[in-house]
Amino acid sequence: AAHPDLSIEAAAKLELPHVRGAFSLVFMDDDALYGARDPQGIRPLVLGRLEAGWVLASETAALDIVGASFVREVEPGELITIDEQGLRSQRFADADPKGCLFEYVYLARPDTTIAGRGVQASRVEIGRRLAIEHPVEADLVIPVPESGRYGAIGYAQESGIPFAEGLVKNAYVGRTFIQPSQTIRQLGIRLKLNPLRDVIAGKKLVVVDDSIVRGNTQRALVRMLREAGALEVHVRISSPPVQWPCFYGIDFATRAELIANGLTIDEIRTSIGADSLGYVSLEELIEATTIPAEKLCRACFDGIYPVPIPDPQVVSTQVMEGIERRVNATSNADGHSLVKNEDGRS
Numbered sequence: 437a438a439h440p441d442l443s444i445e446a447a448a449k450l451e452l453p454h455v456r457g458a459f460s461l462v463f464m465d466d467d468a469l470y471g472a473r474d475p476q477g478i479r480p481l482v483l484g485r486l487e488a489g490w491v492l493a494s495e496t497a498a499l500d501i502v503g504a505s506f507v508r509e510v511e512p513g514e515l516i517t518i519d520e521q522g523l524r525s526q527r528f529a530d531a532d533p534k535g536c537l538f539e540y541v542y543l544a545r546p547d548t549t550i551a552g553r554g555v556q557a558s559r560v561e562i563g564r565r566l567a568i569e570h571p572v573e574a575d576l577v578i579p580v581p582e583s584g585r586y587g588a589i590g591y592a593q594e595s596g597i598p599f600a601e602g603l604v605k606n607a608y609v610g611r612t613f614i615q616p617s618q619t620i621r622q623l624g625i626r627l628k629l630n631p632l633r634d635v636i637a638g639k640k641l642v643v644v645d646d647s648i649v650r651g652n653t654q655r656a657l658v659r660m661l662r663e664a665g666a667l668e669v670h671v672r673i674s675s676p677p678v679q680w681p682c683f684y685g686i687d688f689a690t691r692a693e694l695i696a697n698g699l700t701i702d703e704i705r706t707s708i709g710a711d712s713l714g715y716v717s718l719e720e721l722i723e724a725t726t727i728p729a730e731k732l733c734r735a736c737f738d739g740i741y742p743v744p745i746p747d748p749q750v751v752s753t754q755v756m757e758g759i760e761r762r763v764n765a766t767s768n769a770d771g772h773s774l775v776k777n778e779d780g781r782s
Contacts, residue, residue, distance in 0.1 A: 445517050448472065452515060452528040457743055458536075458684035460510070462492045468519035476534035476742050477512030478684050478733050480550060490518045495548040506549070534733040534742035538686065540725050541675040542583050542646045553726055556586050561724040562674045562716055563590020563644060570714025571595060572642060572670045578602035580629070580645040580657065587674035588644035595642075602636045602643075603629045603657075625656040637665030643710075647675045651695035654708040662709075671710040676718045677701070680739040 439447040444465045458478035462471050471492040473481045484491035484504030491504040499506050510516055513529035536543065539550060546556040566587065577597045579588035582605060592599035606628050641661060648654055658669050677696030691697050695704055705713035718737050722729045735741045 444468070444470065445515075449515055449526055449528050460494060468517050470518075471510055471516040472528070473510045473512055473514055474743075475513040475529040475532050476733065477509075477531070478534055478536050478742070480535070480539065480544070480548075481510040483507045483510055483516065490523060492516070492518075495545055497545045497548045500547070509551075532742075533731040535727065535731060536684065537721065537725070537732045537734050538647075538675070538682070538736060541721070543686070546582075546586055551727055558725050559586035559674065560590035560593070562721060563587035563592075564594040565590075565720040565724055566644070566672050566674055566714065566716040567591040567594035569716060569720060570672055570712075572672075572712060572714075573640070574642045574668070574670060575639040576600045576602065576636070577642045577644060578636070580643060580653070581605040583646040584644045584674070587646065587672075588642075591642060591644050591672060597642060600635055602632050602641065602661075604632060605629055625653050629657065629660070631660050631664040633664045636661060639666060640668040640670070641666050642670045642672055644672045644674060646673070647678055648673055648695060648704065648708075649678050650693055651704065651708055654710070658709040668711045669709075670712045671705070671708065671714075673713070673715045675721060676715050676737045677704075678736050680736050682736050683741065683745050684733070684735075684743070686736075 439450065442450065444463075445468065448470060452472055455474070457474065458476070459472070459474045460479040460481035461473075462469070462481075464470060469490070469492065471481060471483070473479070480494055482493055482496050482499065483506075484493060484496075484499035484502075485507050486502070486504045491499055491502060492510070493499055496506050511527075512531040512533050513527055514531075515526045515528050517524045517526070535550070540555060540558045540562070544550060544555045546554075546559060548555050550558075563586065567590070574597050577588050577592040577595065577599050578601065579585040581601075581603055589599060591597075643657065643661070645654060645657075654671055658671070661669050678694055679691075679696045681691055681694070695707065699707065701713055701715065716724075718734065722732060722734075725732070733742050
């Protein structure tokens with residue numbers, strides 16, 4: 437509407453450089469299909485080929501479902517036009533890749549490929565590294581289905597502890613951490629998962645989950661497993677503590693709602709009622725993806741946002757909320773501020 441004299445393609449190329457944030461866009465008119473990805477490539481977008489056409493999708497798994505072959509990822513800062521003349525690629529901004537690290541942890545389907553490697557393989561590797569960082573004596577390793585499954589497989593392979601399915605998932609209940617209210621989330625957890633008593637009764641369990649956001653799922657799970665007869669419940673998480681909200685399309689709500697904001701790991705363990713709690717380190721998580729750290733968005737783990745958050749009010753109320761409780765600021769010999777993590781590292 438702002439450029440009535442221009443084609444959709446020309447107008448998109450003119451306006452896309454001014455769009456800020458994370459976006460993977462697919463749009464069309466009577467003559468063409470268009471796809472565009474933000475210069476950081478925070479969210480995935482892939483190109484596929486059918487016998488008589490093209491496909492744009494958010495994951496390679498979607499291409500498999502419709503019978504399309506994977507061609508390539510849409511590049512960060514790229515605009516693709518597909519019409520009767522074929523496919524055209526144009527650059528509307530320089531690429532500065534910062535793909536979302538949480539895709540590997542939770543968001544992407546395990547049968548999806550990112551940057552040439554299957555997400556499933558990355559998650560198994562994360563589980564192996566988690567077992568090395570946080571070993572424990574136990575009888576069984578069980579996953580929190582579905583996203584904890586491959587991390588649990590990796591943990592079991594590395595630790596030598598048998599893998600077992602100890603929780604049954606109701607396939608008709610959606611993702612609990614993105615439900616709009618606390619009451620609905622808590623009800624969703626009970627509806628979503630049920631323990632297999634014959635498997636877990638009298639056992640010391642390692643329970644592997646992908647992440648802890650608010651702590652609702654893990655708290656309810658630990659309680660259910662103990663009620664079902666588990667002797668010990670050791671929770672292992674295949675991501676670092678989620679301490680910062682996502683402003684790039686994922687509902688992590690406010691920082692005050694994140695359980696890792698303001699609590700130590702042992703305090704989180706106490707809150708969820710586990711016998712022990714271990715998170716994979718950020719360094720090991722990144723290594724497991726095989727993607728260089730500088731090409732990943734890690735903002736929900738380290739608070740470094742690759743695309744500036746434009747509204748100062750949003751920053752003050754969401755990002756900085758409770759920061760005094762989370763870090764200790766000291767001064768070095770030169771008078772500069774040092775921010776230390778809980779383990780004392782700067």
